[in-house]
Amino acid sequence: xxxxxxxxxxxxxxxxxxxxxxxxxxxxxxxxxxxxxxxxxxxxxxxxxxxxxxxxxxxxxxxxxxxxxxxxxxxxxxxxxxxxxxxxxxxxxxxxxxxxxxxxxxx
Numbered sequence: 001x002x003x004x005x006x007x008x009x010x011x012x013x014x015x016x017x018x019x020x021x022x023x024x025x026x027x028x029x030x031x032x033x034x035x036x037x038x039x040x041x042x043x044x045x046x047x048x049x050x051x052x053x054x055x056x057x058x059x060x061x062x063x064x065x066x067x068x069x070x071x072x073x074x075x076x077x078x079x080x081x082x083x084x085x086x087x088x089x090x091x092x093x094x095x096x097x098x099x100x101x102x103x104x105x106x107x
Contacts, residue, residue, distance in 0.1 A: 021029065
């Protein structure tokens with residue numbers, strides 16, 4: 001059974017003795033690694049894109065926090081308005097249509 005440990009040991013042995021390999025075997029090894037790199041490229045690009053997106057989001061949130069803090073500090077420098085006395089009650093609004101006397105209201 002091939003385990004991760006045995007595969008790593010075989011890879012180390014191959015890479016350690018790469019200078020002793022036949023040129024055709026070395027070419028096959030280089031092509032195999034190039035193929036692995038080609039297969040892993042979309043994953044690497046996706047991970048880098050996610051990393052950049054996360055960094056941009058963090059920078060955006062940090063900037064928003066700095067601006068919010070600055071807005072609070074600037075707002076604290078302005079004097080607060082004094083409370084005004086309550087306004088007098090408004091006059092009653094006259095009805096839009098004048099009432100027409102009816103037999104009920106004529107009394």
